[in-house]
Amino acid sequence: MILDSKCPSGPLADKWDNHRRDLKLVNPANKRKYTIIVVGTGLAGGSVAATLAELGYNVEAFCYQDSPRRGHSIAAQGGINAAKNYQNDGDSIFRLFHDTIKGGDFRAREANVYRLAQISNNIIDQCVAQGVPFARDYAGYLENRSFGGAQVSRTFFARGQTGQQLLLGAYQAFSRQVQAGKIRVHPRTEMLDLVVVDGEAKGITVRDMVSGEIRCHAADAVVLASGGYVNVYNLSTNAMGSSVTAAWRAHKKGAFFANPCYTQIHPTCIPVSGDHQSKLTLMSESLRNDGRIWVPKNKGDRRPAHQIPEDERDYYLERKYPSFGNLAPRDIASRAAKQACDAGLGVGSGRGVYLDFADAIERLGEDAIRARYGNLFDMYQRITGEDAYRQPMRIYPALHYAMGGLWVDYNLQSNLPGLFVLGEANFSDHGANRLGASALMQGLADGYFIAPYTIADYLARTEPGKISSKGDEFRDSAAQVEGLTNKLLAVNGRKTVNQFHRELGHIMWEDVGMARSEDSLKAAVEKISALREEFWNNVRVPGSGADLNQELEKAGRMADYLEFGELLARDALNRDESCGGHFRVEHQTEDGEAVRDDDSFSYVAAWEYGGDGQTPQLHKEPLTFENIELAVRSYK
Amino acid sequence: MNLTLHVWRQQGPDDKGRLERYQAKDVSPDMSFLEMLDEVNEELVQEGREPIVFDHDCREGICGTCSQVINGQPHGPQAETTVCQLHMRQFKDGDEIYIEPWRARAFPVIKDLIVDRTAMDRIVEAGGYVSVSTGGVPDANAILIPKADADAAMDAAECIGCGACVAACPNGSAMLFVSAKVGQLAKLPQGRPEAARRVCSMTETMLDEGFGNCSNHYECEAACPKGISVKFIAMLNREYLKAMPKLKGKKEA
Numbered sequence: 001m002i003l004d005s006k007c008p009s010g011p012l013a014d015k016w017d018n019h020r021r022d023l024k025l026v027n028p029a030n031k032r033k034y035t036i037i038v039v040g041t042g043l044a045g046g047s048v049a050a051t052l053a054e055l056g057y058n059v060e061a062f063c064y065q066d067s068p069r070r071g072h073s074i075a076a077q078g079g080i081n082a083a084k085n086y087q088n089d090g091d092s093i094f095r096l097f098h099d100t101i102k103g104g105d106f107r108a109r110e111a112n113v114y115r116l117a118q119i120s121n122n123i124i125d126q127c128v129a130q131g132v133p134f135a136r137d138y139a140g141y142l143e144n145r146s147f148g149g150a151q152v153s154r155t156f157f158a159r160g161q162t163g164q165q166l167l168l169g170a171y172q173a174f175s176r177q178v179q180a181g182k183i184r185v186h187p188r189t190e191m192l193d194l195v196v197v198d199g200e201a202k203g204i205t206v207r208d209m210v211s212g213e214i215r216c217h218a219a220d221a222v223v224l225a226s227g228g229y230v231n232v233y234n235l236s237t238n239a240m241g242s243s244v245t246a247a248w249r250a251h252k253k254g255a256f257f258a259n260p261c262y263t264q265i266h267p268t269c270i271p272v273s274g275d276h277q278s279k280l281t282l283m284s285e286s287l288r289n290d291g292r293i294w295v296p297k298n299k300g301d302r303r304p305a306h307q308i309p310e311d312e313r314d315y316y317l318e319r320k321y322p323s324f325g326n327l328a329p330r331d332i333a334s335r336a337a338k339q340a341c342d343a344g345l346g347v348g349s350g351r352g353v354y355l356d357f358a359d360a361i362e363r364l365g366e367d368a369i370r371a372r373y374g375n376l377f378d379m380y381q382r383i384t385g386e387d388a389y390r391q392p393m394r395i396y397p398a399l400h401y402a403m404g405g406l407w408v409d410y411n412l413q414s415n416l417p418g419l420f421v422l423g424e425a426n427f428s429d430h431g432a433n434r435l436g437a438s439a440l441m442q443g444l445a446d447g448y449f450i451a452p453y454t455i456a457d458y459l460a461r462t463e464p465g466k467i468s469s470k471g472d473e474f475r476d477s478a479a480q481v482e483g484l485t486n487k488l489l490a491v492n493g494r495k496t497v498n499q500f501h502r503e504l505g506h507i508m509w510e511d512v513g514m515a516r517s518e519d520s521l522k523a524a525v526e527k528i529s530a531l532r533e534e535f536w537n538n539v540r541v542p543g544s545g546a547d548l549n550q551e552l553e554k555a556g557r558m559a560d561y562l563e564f565g566e567l568l569a570r571d572a573l574n575r576d577e578s579c580g581g582h583f584r585v586e587h588q589t590e591d592g593e594a595v596r597d598d599d600s601f602s603y604v605a606a607w608e609y610g611g612d613g614q615t616p617q618l619h620k621e622p623l624t625f626e627n628i629e630l631a632v633r634s635y636k
Numbered sequence: 637m638n639l640t641l642h643v644w645r646q647q648g649p650d651d652k653g654r655l656e657r658y659q660a661k662d663v664s665p666d667m668s669f670l671e672m673l674d675e676v677n678e679e680l681v682q683e684g685r686e687p688i689v690f691d692h693d694c695r696e697g698i699c700g701t702c703s704q705v706i707n708g709q710p711h712g713p714q715a716e717t718t719v720c721q722l723h724m725r726q727f728k729d730g731d732e733i734y735i736e737p738w739r740a741r742a743f744p745v746i747k748d749l750i751v752d753r754t755a756m757d758r759i760v761e762a763g764g765y766v767s768v769s770t771g772g773v774p775d776a777n778a779i780l781i782p783k784a785d786a787d788a789a790m791d792a793a794e795c796i797g798c799g800a801c802v803a804a805c806p807n808g809s810a811m812l813f814v815s816a817k818v819g820q821l822a823k824l825p826q827g828r829p830e831a832a833r834r835v836c837s838m839t840e841t842m843l844d845e846g847f848g849n850c851s852n853h854y855e856c857e858a859a860c861p862k863g864i865s866v867k868f869i870a871m872l873n874r875e876y877l878k879a880m881p882k883l884k885g886k887k888e889a
């Protein structure tokens with residue numbers, strides 16, 4: 001099937017305005033008759049729930065944490081992009097659009113990305129009005145910093161806690177609507193199934209994580225804003241509870257999964273310290289504004305950093321990419337770090353490179369560096385016991401972000417009518433590689449400014465409150481969820497969920513990681529399927545389903561990773577080109593740069609669930625570029 | 637290193653609960669405190685016993701989910717550090733470690749180390765926001781904010797809503813938490829129009845939810861992983877005093 005993105009026609013700059021003019025509206029008096037389920041209260045879910053409730057709809061909001069204030073958006077450090085051009089350095093909506101398409105290695109939809117760039121400016125206005133304390137200069141104006149993949153300063157930030165401040169802004173708007181009785185919050189509640197009635201998404205089945213009760217909720221539309229899936233790699237910068245479960249269960253009910261192989265590996269994370277490692281910590285990309293990345297020129301040089309003279313250091317990003325230097329995009333910086341370590345030049349355990357602030361401290365003084373990055377330096381010290389003011393940080397790439405996600409059209413609606421997917425959970429705007437500070441922008445664009453319009457258009461065509469959670473589809477869904485819980489508890493094998501997760505993570509990192517090949521991917525498909533079989537025969541989940549049971553929660557997510565991981569590998573196998581974060585060793589230039597194949601792969605790969613143990617079916621959405629010239633991405 | 641843990645186990649809200657003893661063996665100094673507990677749990681699961689449940693999510697000190705009292709101190713011994721960021725190099729071989737949940741009237745225990753903190757959300761719902769809806773706002777640079785005010789607002793805004801301040805307070809007060817939000821928004825021009833209403837309704841909701849009042853012990857500041865200063869409590873008090881006549885007048889009118 002060729003998928004229709006429903007992108008409006010007409011000139012790029014007018015598409016969204018024209019489209020909004022054509023979208024249907026719900027009459028103010030009727031809005032309160034509609035109920036919308038929102039799964040997730042991160043930036044995307046929090047902002048859409050608040051906005052829908054302000055408009056008058058009833059919202060049922062779900063999150064697995066104990067409070068809607070804790071979605072993993074809170075962990076974003078560096079900042080949020082907008083095309084304000086406050087610095088008068090040549091930025092514009094077109095330039096942000098251009099940078100994002102190019103950064104994504106020409107694998108995103110032009111119309112979506114242009115809309116994102118347009119809306120970016122409204123987001124900053126909205127957040128300031130809410131009281132988000134962005135950094136200011138002495139005259140009281142907003143400050144900006146630079147991020148990877150851009151030559152302008154367009155990133156707004158609140159110290160090293162931009163995600164936290166934006167999320168608290170959304171959470172506060174959300175809380176105001178809880179108080180107004182328009183949002184009902186369901187914390188500590190995990191969505192475990194999507195309920196589809198006559199081909200349309202009309203509800204969800206959840207597990208109350210305290211009592212263990214399985215419940216169904218019906219609504220007129222369902223919004224998934226459940227975040228990204230890179231914990232399929234076990235170690236990542238995501239939260240421990242971040243998972244693919246909500247998206248995967250929707251996929252199994254018919255929603256197409258797009259480009260799962262587009263995963264982002266972030267170049268600046270604290271290296272793994274041992275087998276006990278449970279997650280990896282990001283050191284914000286903003287550090288690359290002032291830190292210089294290097295490795296020793298000589299293999300096996302074990303001298304402490306300060307004893308290695310300047311001419312025996314290789315500042316490899318500055319050398320290879322003189323115009324972007326340390327601010328080269330993430331995929332490029334990550335691959336370069338891996339190459340250096342593979343060549344035996346790594347520092348620390350051998351899986352690390354230096355991020356050095358000595359020059360910046362000399363130029364600007366320690367206080368200035370402390371003011372910019374103090375909290376990051378403190379965090380680094382707590383984790384490693386090392387003082388980055390005195391010696392360079394050691395960093396290494398780690399899994400960070402999912403560009404892939406559920407397929408959505410221009411309206412952010414999946415192929416299942418009534419199912420809208422927002423934020424990191426959808427695949428929409430970042431192509432094969434996301435630029436720094438663009439995820440916060442996308443989550444809030446989706447939630448505050450896009451979905452509230454497009455959901456109305458869907459609702460205007462449906463009769464409110466038609467579906468009840470007593471119907472057959474709901475009963476079947478609850479029975480299925482209950483069945484899965486019992487099945488997990490019944491295995492009673494010998495290995496813990498964490499052991500399986502580590503094993504899967506190892507397969508994913510080695511075979512589906514930064515350097516993928518036909519052989520490694522074929523091997524991965526085999527290994528994952530074998531591990532899945534072992535899981536269902538040998539996992540041990542103690543306790544009962546009718547209680548707070550964290551092992552059971554993890555086991556359910558693990559079961560999904562073991563299915564999803566295989567799809568990710570299959571997608572990577574299908575995409576026989578290199579682009580952005582997806583690097584196939586078969587397709588590279590002599591100096592190791594990615595080589596795209598636009599003739600064969602300029603499409604979105606959207607997978608349809610094939611049924612238990614069946615191969616999934618591929619659908620394509622062709623990508624066309626009318627406003628930007630397809631070019632070899634160069635940051636030299 | 638090897639450690640002896642005494643961990644609070646409580647099946648549910650109605651169970652009395654007790655401390656149970658566990659051995660943590662071969663603990664690496666590079667582990668985080670929660671990774672140490674993960675390893676203990678792995679063993680428990682393998683033995684077919686129920687693992688210790690505790691709240692956690694981001695494991696990087698920002699989501700405010702983790703919440704354990706370690707040797708009597710909320711978030712443990714290291715200053716300005718959440719449990720998830722506490723690393724085992726802070727401990728030494730042979731140490732005995734007591735691990736308990738947040739204890740406060742407003743935070744009933746759900747199970748083991750997990751408590752119910754939804755009362756803090758209800759305080760925010762009572763007014764911890766600027767009442768602006770999406771859309772129709774001015775350009776971001778139309779509102780000038782002196783750097784000192786923006787910085788002070790940010791100092792307060794860093795609160796992660798963990799509740800350690802409550803657990804540390806002899807009165808079980810959430811005053812530091814409330815003052816952080818009141819203080820942030822009071823410092824900003826966008827927050828001024830509703831300042832009086834906000835400080836009153838948040839404080840009153842705090843008391844209604846079973847949190848105690850503040851009697852200046854300052855234990856909260858010492859326990860706070862984000863270094864939120866008690867000067868915001870002083871600021872809250874000033875805001876409250878300023879608000880009283882205004883709101884009274886309004887009620888009578």
Ligand SMILES: Cc1cc2nc3c(=O)[nH]c(=O)nc-3n(C[C@H](O)[C@H](O)[C@H](O)COP(=O)(O)OP(=O)(O)OC[C@H]3O[C@@H](n4cnc5c(N)ncnc54)[C@H](O)[C@@H]3O)c2cc1C
Nearest residue numbers: 040041042043044064073078079191227423424437439440
């Ligand atoms: C450490 C880190 C730093 C980052 N820094 C930046 C940055 O500086 N700039 C930038 O632009 N981007 C950054 N990002 C990326 C960005 O933060 C995320 O992509 C974005 O915040 C995701 O928002 P979201 O709303 O889609 O999902 P999330 O914030 O992850 O929220 C997901 C929500 O879904 C809920 N949920 C998930 N599954 C279920 C389920 N089954 N049932 C019920 N609820 C469920 C969760 O409870 C949560 O509320 C960073 C990411 C990380 C990890």
Ligand code: SF4
Nearest residue numbers: 795796798799801860
């Ligand atoms: S004030 Fe400090 S201790 Fe209290 S909730 Fe906020 S961060 Fe936690």
Ligand code: FES
Nearest residue numbers: 693695700702720
């Ligand atoms: S787990 Fe998020 S702050 Fe500790």
